[in-house]
Amino acid sequence: MRIGDLLVAHGLVTREEIDEAMETQGNEGGRLGDILEGKGQVSRDAIESVLEQVPKVPKTIEDTGLTETALLRLLVKSMAIDGFETPTQFVNRLKLPFSVVNELLRRATDKKLMEALGATDIRATELRYGLTNIGRDWAQAALFQNQYVGAAPIPLARFCQQVRLQRIVNERFDRQTIQNAFDGLVMPDGLIRKIGPAVNAMRAVLMYGPPGNGKTTIAEKVGRIFKHFVFVPHALDVDGQIIKVFDPSVHAPVTTEGSVQIAQTTSLVRAREGDYDQRFVPCRRPIVIVGGELTLDMLDLQFNQVARFYEAPLHVKALNGTFIIDDFGRQLVRPQELLNRWIVPLESRVDYLKLHTGNSFSVPFDEFVVFSTNLTPEDLVDPAFLRRIPYKLEIGNPSPADYRKVFQLVADGKGLYLDDEVFEAIRTELAAKSQPLAFYHAKFITDQVLAACKYEGRKPALTRDLVLEALDNLFMHQHEPDPLVRTAARV
Numbered sequence: 001m002r003i004g005d006l007l008v009a010h011g012l013v014t015r016e017e018i019d020e021a022m023e024t025q026g027n028e029g030g031r032l033g034d035i036l037e038g039k040g041q042v043s044r045d046a047i048e049s050v051l052e053q054v055p056k057v058p059k060t061i062e063d064t065g066l067t068e069t070a071l072l073r074l075l076v077k078s079m080a081i082d083g084f085e086t087p088t089q090f091v092n093r094l095k096l097p098f099s100v101v102n103e104l105l106r107r108a109t110d111k112k113l114m115e116a117l118g119a120t121d122i123r124a125t126e127l128r129y130g131l132t133n134i135g136r137d138w139a140q141a142a143l144f145q146n147q148y149v150g151a152a153p154i155p156l157a158r159f160c161q162q163v164r165l166q167r168i169v170n171e172r173f174d175r176q177t178i179q180n181a182f183d184g185l186v187m188p189d190g191l192i193r194k195i196g197p198a199v200n201a202m203r204a205v206l207m208y209g210p211p212g213n214g215k216t217t218i219a220e221k222v223g224r225i226f227k228h229f230v231f232v233p234h235a236l237d238v239d240g241q242i243i244k245v246f247d248p249s250v251h252a253p254v255t256t257e258g259s260v261q262i263a264q265t266t267s268l269v270r271a272r273e274g275d276y277d278q279r280f281v282p283c284r285r286p287i288v289i290v291g292g293e294l295t296l297d298m299l300d301l302q303f304n305q306v307a308r309f310y311e312a313p314l315h316v317k318a319l320n321g322t323f324i325i326d327d328f329g330r331q332l333v334r335p336q337e338l339l340n341r342w343i344v345p346l347e348s349r350v351d352y353l354k355l356h357t358g359n360s361f362s363v364p365f366d367e368f369v370v371f372s373t374n375l376t377p378e379d380l381v382d383p384a385f386l387r388r389i390p391y392k393l394e395i396g397n398p399s400p401a402d403y404r405k406v407f408q409l410v411a412d413g414k415g416l417y418l419d420d421e422v423f424e425a426i427r428t429e430l431a432a433k434s435q436p437l438a439f440y441h442a443k444f445i446t447d448q449v450l451a452a453c454k455y456e457g458r459k460p461a462l463t464r465d466l467v468l469e470a471l472d473n474l475f476m477h478q479h480e481p482d483p484l485v486r487t488a489a490r491v
Contacts, residue, residue: 086128201391233246326372
């Protein structure tokens with residue numbers, strides 16, 4: 001991830017302009033930022049504004065925000081658990097720069113926690129280190145406290161500062177951007193018009209309507225509108241307790257080339273902008289989706305009794321991104337209880353978490369929250385709760401024209417021809433069964449037809465008999481039991 005990537009992500013320049021500037025830089029030299037500014041493509045203030053969001057590289061132990069003891073404990077645990085011996089290994093494991101690691105090694109040696117074992121090879125490029133008896137005792141005590149071994153954590157205050165710097169409200173979207181985001185989806189124009197203000201306000205949204213019409217798809221599309229990078233910490237330090245935040249199943253790191261360079265900008269850029277604090281991972285804004293499995297416990301810190309450190313709850317992992325509560329109302333927890341848990345975060349934009357020690361702390365609640373349900377909103381919660389969700393979008397059943405458009409798009413995508421006779425057979429059968437049109441029908445029916453054709457060894461085709469057979473699988477059939485059967489069942 002280079003400075004050009006950041007500028008493009010923030011919409012300050014285009015990829016083509018970056019490529020041209022880099023070509024000029026290759027031919028004539030100079031700083032990339034100076035070249036872009038010289039061409040009038042971006043201002044120095046704009047570059048400074050972007051770079052203010054880049055976490056500063058710690059140059060000293062004090063810069064990390066952690067105590068010397070905490071870092072030494074992490075260092076000796078890395079040696080005891082991973083068998084690491086060289087500064088390069090510690091740099092890669094702790095995600096700290098060589099200047100800090102070398103200072104830690106010097107202090108650890110002074111405290112007799114470790115000793116130099118000699119050079120790694122004949123060229124003496126690096127010294128190897130090993131734990132002393134005192135160091136092994138330290139490692140054992142540190143592992144008893146917690147078994148976390150990895151990137152040095154970020155202090156809570158610094159984490160909160162970073163979340164505020166990269167707030168989701170920093171991004172703004174006009175009508176064209178919103179329309180482009182939903183390109184390829186068949187949606188009423190009025191719905192897109194309602195989505196735009198909700199996205200720009202970054203307030204909670206409730207999407208409701210019958211199942212199978214794309215509420216979850218729309219919510220995911222909204223989450224992917226955001227283009228800015230965010231920096232997610234590997235872990236946090238809160239009162240000496242470790243909380244893991246970065247989660248590969250949630251966070252999508254931005255592709256980098258070698259060691260990340262955020263360099264060669266303008267003369268205003270300070271030395272620290274040749275890199276960033278590696279304890280953070282540059283990622284796309286996260287999208288977290290939870291469904292019926294959501295419980296209140298999942299919104300609290302998860303303490304591992306064996307490893308003795310925490311896993312951040314999902315909504316903390318979603319900070320600076322989108323949090324989608326799918327199938328709202330079908331969770332094990334009652335809707336009112338869930339919304340009670342969210343009242344303070346939704347209104348004050350601050351959430352409070354509690355450690356197992358009893359200490360509590362606050363974090364910024366910066367995320368776009370989407371509730372999605374196919375239940376009637378009034379049956380879920382009372383008006384007072386609904387008032388706390390300022391945007392309510394009804395995702396209804398499609399019109400016949402939109403239903404045909406979707407069916408045509410799905411059929412074309414699967415290499416199937418949809419003729420008018422077959423389509424009318426589908427509509428007639430649905431009407432006979434008193435079933436409303438729904439967007440999910442197209443995929444369901446075409447998938448069924450393709451499976452039937454494969455089984456029968458037929459050329460894939462949407463025929464009347466196959467689509468009617470597919471419709472039989474779409475709905476349940478309930479017949480009145482035979483009187484003799486009912487009598488036998490009672491006996």
